[in-house]
Amino acid sequence: MILPEMLVEQENALLEKTLHGDVEAFGELIRLYERPIFNLCYRMLGDGAEAEDAAQEAFIRAYSNLASYDRGRSFKTWLFSIASNHCIDRLRKRRLTLLSIDEPLPPHPALVSDQPDPEQQMLEEERSALIQKLLNQLAPDYRVAVVLRYWYDLSYQEMSEMLETTESAVKSRLFRARQALVELLEDSEAQMILQPLLAS
């Protein structure tokens, strides 16, 4: 995950201002990262309201601990690390309430609003619901590995730094997560939803 040089410069300037007490500069950083952080929380927690709460908490924690942030590291990785660890904590507290595949979660409104074609919109809704159902059935450590890899294309090294583990552990978690997803997809109902999606 390499950020364009201009973005890094802009990010550094905003961080500098924030450290000198300019809260508005941190507001700009929030606007820069609100979507990826919210998506991460939503994919991890599977619930819009809880994701909003978790993303908010992640930004507040980042602001409170900004003085301890190591400028040698990427700010994005650091922020993602805070958000993912917070989501894992929330999931552990929730004691892995598994959602049934028979009770699909309503898709997030942001996923369904900008599709002009109703058929395409329906397919997108189904795809999103299916992905979320599958993710919800994974253990938090596996889930975070899948989300970080597929949505943000992070390297194994970045993921291992963020999750405070080794690269081989990340690889093995990712492999097991994919294996679990394959097994879950073999479910006939999942296949019924998946086939038209793949064909489209």
Added chain:
Amino acid sequence: MSRLEQDPMRKKFDHLEDEVVHEPEETRLQAGQRLAAPAENTQENSQDNAKQASDAAFQQVDHLLKTAPMVASPRGFADRVLALIKKQAQLYPTYSEGTGIVLGLTAAALVTIPILGTILFLTTQAIVNQSLRVTLIREISNVIEVVAIWLQSPTISLPIALLMVIAILPFTALSGYLFWFFNGLAKAGASSEQA
């Protein structure tokens, strides 16, 4: 006709092979059906098929996840978070406020430490040295007596009172600032809890 089929050795070999074929197998051959594969081949084939199926399933998962959309944050999310952070920021002094507090407390310490130090030194000496203790008590009583005389005379007591007020002003200002700061802190804390 291919060159291989015309080879006499090949013809002989084919003939020998035909003789090995048992009757039920020959019937199946005539009917155009495939012969049963040896056990190890069947196992290998099923492993290959399983691997292919597994690869396909993995690809299916990869495709599904790679094409998954990124969810947009709710409208006004950044503003809400920023408002909360601003509220929390009021709980802690900013850099400039912090500097003010540190300077104020240092000034107070610089004034207070010599006074307290002198008092402590004199008290220690008085406890150790009996003659000094007597002298000190006598001097204190003399000071009290002088102050009492001054208080009886307004021409002396008024300027002294004025000087004392001037000396007390910085301490009062510092105490007022500290009171205002901690009072604000408590209010910000209460409003944050309510929020």
